Amino acid sequence: MNRVKSSIDKKQVVAATGLFLILFVVAHLAGNLFIYGGPEAFNGYARKLAGLRPGLYFVEAALLAVFLVHLDATARLVLENLRARPVGYRQGHSAAGGSFASRLMPWTGAAIVAFVIWHLRDLTFVDRAGPAGILPDGRGYGLFGVVYNSLGNPVHGVLYIAAMLAVGTHLSHGIQSFIQTFGLVGEHRLPAVRRVSNGLGILIALAYSSIPVYVQLSFGAFK
Amino acid sequence: MAKTINLTLHVWRQKGTQDKGRFEVYKAEGIDTDMSFLEMLDVVNERLIKEGKEPVAFDHDCREGICGACGAVVNGRPHGPMDKTTLCQLHMRRFKDNDTITIEPWRARGFPVVKDLVVDRSAFDQIMAAGGFISVKTGSAPEANTVPVRRQDAETAMDAAACIGCGACVAACPNASAMLFVGAKVSHFGLLPQGRVEAKERVRGMVARMDAEGFGNCSNHYECEAACPKGISVSTIARMNREYLSSELAE
Numbered sequence: 001m002n003r004v005k006s007s008i009d010k011k012q013v014v015a016a017t018g019l020f021l022i023l024f025v026v027a028h029l030a031g032n033l034f035i036y037g038g039p040e041a042f043n044g045y046a047r048k049l050a051g052l053r054p055g056l057y058f059v060e061a062a063l064l065a066v067f068l069v070h071l072d073a074t075a076r077l078v079l080e081n082l083r084a085r086p087v088g089y090r091q092g093h094s095a096a097g098g099s100f101a102s103r104l105m106p107w108t109g110a111a112i113v114a115f116v117i118w119h120l121r122d123l124t125f126v127d128r129a130g131p132a133g134i135l136p137d138g139r140g141y142g143l144f145g146v147v148y149n150s151l152g153n154p155v156h157g158v159l160y161i162a163a164m165l166a167v168g169t170h171l172s173h174g175i176q177s178f179i180q181t182f183g184l185v186g187e188h189r190l191p192a193v194r195r196v197s198n199g200l201g202i203l204i205a206l207a208y209s210s211i212p213v214y215v216q217l218s219f220g221a222f223k
Numbered sequence: 224m225a226k227t228i229n230l231t232l233h234v235w236r237q238k239g240t241q242d243k244g245r246f247e248v249y250k251a252e253g254i255d256t257d258m259s260f261l262e263m264l265d266v267v268n269e270r271l272i273k274e275g276k277e278p279v280a281f282d283h284d285c286r287e288g289i290c291g292a293c294g295a296v297v298n299g300r301p302h303g304p305m306d307k308t309t310l311c312q313l314h315m316r317r318f319k320d321n322d323t324i325t326i327e328p329w330r331a332r333g334f335p336v337v338k339d340l341v342v343d344r345s346a347f348d349q350i351m352a353a354g355g356f357i358s359v360k361t362g363s364a365p366e367a368n369t370v371p372v373r374r375q376d377a378e379t380a381m382d383a384a385a386c387i388g389c390g391a392c393v394a395a396c397p398n399a400s401a402m403l404f405v406g407a408k409v410s411h412f413g414l415l416p417q418g419r420v421e422a423k424e425r426v427r428g429m430v431a432r433m434d435a436e437g438f439g440n441c442s443n444h445y446e447c448e449a450a451c452p453k454g455i456s457v458s459t460i461a462r463m464n465r466e467y468l469s470s471e472l473a474e
C-alpha cells in the first residue's frame with residue numbers, strides 16, 4: 001500500500017476494488033435467482049457452494065479485504081474532496097445533466113454497508129437447521145426457509161428493495177466510472193458507456209428486487 | 224435601437240486572502256444588452272468609483288475569449304449560462320430585465336481569493352512547470368515532414384491544446400479537482416511524437432504537483448466538461464489515467 005500515494009493511485013484502487021465487487025454482485029445475483037427453482041434447486045445450489053470449502057474461505061476473506069480497501073480508499077477521497085473546497089458556492093448549479101447517482105456515491109455506499117451488516121445477520125449467520133428455516137407448514141426448508149421467513153416479512157421486503165435501489169444507483173455511476181478511471185474508452189464511446197452503465201444499474205436493482213416480491217407472492221404455498 | 228435592462232447584482236466582496244468576505248448588493252441600471260458581462264461590471268465600477276467606493280476587482284485581459292484571464296461563477300455556473308463561452312464573451316442579451324445575478328469567484332483551496340472575484344491561479348503555473356513542456360534543442364526549424372503525425376492524433380492534440388487554463392473546470396467540479404486541466408495538457412503534449420519522449424515523467428510530475436496544490440480528486444461527475452469554455456473532453460482525463468497507469472507499470 002506504500003505505493004498508493006497520488007490521487008490517481010487512489011482512484012485506481014477504488015476502480016479495481018469496485019470492479020471486483022461488481023463481479024461479486026453479479027455472481028451473487030445469479031446464485032440468488034435459483035430461488036425461482038424452488039427449495040430443492042436453491043438449497044442444492046447452496047450445498048454446492050458450501051462444498052467448495054475450504055477454498056471458499058479464501059474467496060470470502062478476499063471479498064472482505066476488497067470491501068474494506070474500497071471503503072478506506074473512498075473515505076480518503078471523499079475527505080480530500082471536501083477539504084479541496086473550504087468555502088462553498090451560494091448558488092449551486094449542475095450543467096452536466098444532473099446525474100444524482102454520482103453525487104450520491106458516499107450515501108449509497110453507506111447504505112450498502114448498513115445493508116451488508118443487516119443482511120449477514122439476517123441470512124448468513126443463522127442456524128439453517130433450526131426454527132429459522134421452518135415455514136408455516138411446519139416443515140424445515142433449510143436456507144430456503146430462512147430466506148422465505150425473512151423476505152416474507154413485508155418490512156424486510158421493503159428494506160431489501162430500498163437497499164437494492166442503493167446498490168443499483170451506486171453501480172449506475174460505478175460501472176461507467178471504473179471504465180473512465182482505467183481509461184478504457186475514448187471520447188466517442190463514452191456516451192454509450194454511460195447509457196449501458198445506467199441500464200445495468202437499473203437491471204441489477206430490478207433483478208434483485210424481484211426476489212422479495214416473488215417470495216411475498218408465493219409465501220402462501222407453504223402454509 | 225439598443226435595448227437596455229436593469230439588474231440586481233449580488234457580488235462577492237473580499238478585501239484580501241485573510242478577509243472572510245461577504246456578498247454585497249448593487250444595482251446595474253440601463254445596461255445595454257449588446258455589452259459583454261465584463262463591460263457591465265465596468266459600468267458598475269465606474270459608478271462605485273464616482274461614489275468614492277472600492278470598485279469590484281475582477282481579472283481580464285484579451286476580452287476576446289482566448290487568454291483565459293477572465294472568469295467568475297455567475298448564477299452557479301463558471302463563465303455564466305452560455306455553453307463554451309468565456310465570461311468576456313458572454314453578452315447581456317442573455318439576461319432579462321430585472322434579473323438578479325449572483326457573481327462569485329472560483330472557489331477552491333488551490334485557488335485562494337486575492338480580492339473580490341480575483342483568484343490566485345499560480346497553482347496552474349506550478350503544474351505546468353512540473354512537466355507541461357517539451358525539451359527540444361532550439362535552432363532552425365526542422366524539415367516539416369521528418370516527423371510524421373497521424374491526422375487523428377494531430378486533431379485530438381489540437382482539441383486538447385485549446386485549453387486556455389482559465390480554471391473553470393476546477394470551479395465547476397464538486398471536488399474542486401484540476402484533472403481536466405492536467406488531462407488536457409498531458410493529452411496535448413503526449414499525443415505528439417515530440418512530446419512522447421518525456422511522457423512518463425510529465426504525467427507523474429504534473430499529477431504530483433496537482434495533488435500538492437490541494438486540488439480534489441475526480442469522481443467522474445463531468446461538470447468540468449460542461450463548464451469548459453473550450454469544450455475540452457473528459458476523455459483527456461481517461462488518457463491521463465491511462466498514461467499514469469502505464470508509467471507506473473513500466474517502472
Ligand code: HEM
Nearest residue numbers: 014015018021022074077105106109110174177178181442
Ligand atoms: C456492492 C458493493 C460495492 C460495489 C460493487 C461498488 C462499486 C464501485 C465502483 C465500481 C466505483 C467506481 C470506481 C471509480 O471511481 O472508478 C465505486 C465508487 C465509490 N464507492 Fe463503491 N462499491 C461498493 C460498495 C461501496 C461502499 C460500501 C462504499 C462506502 C460507504 C462505497 C463508496 C464509494 C464511493 C464514495 C465511490 C466514489 C469514489 C470517488 O470517485 O470519489 N462503495 N464503487
Ligand code: FES
Nearest residue numbers: 286290291293311
Ligand atoms: S479576458 Fe481573455 S478569455 Fe476572457
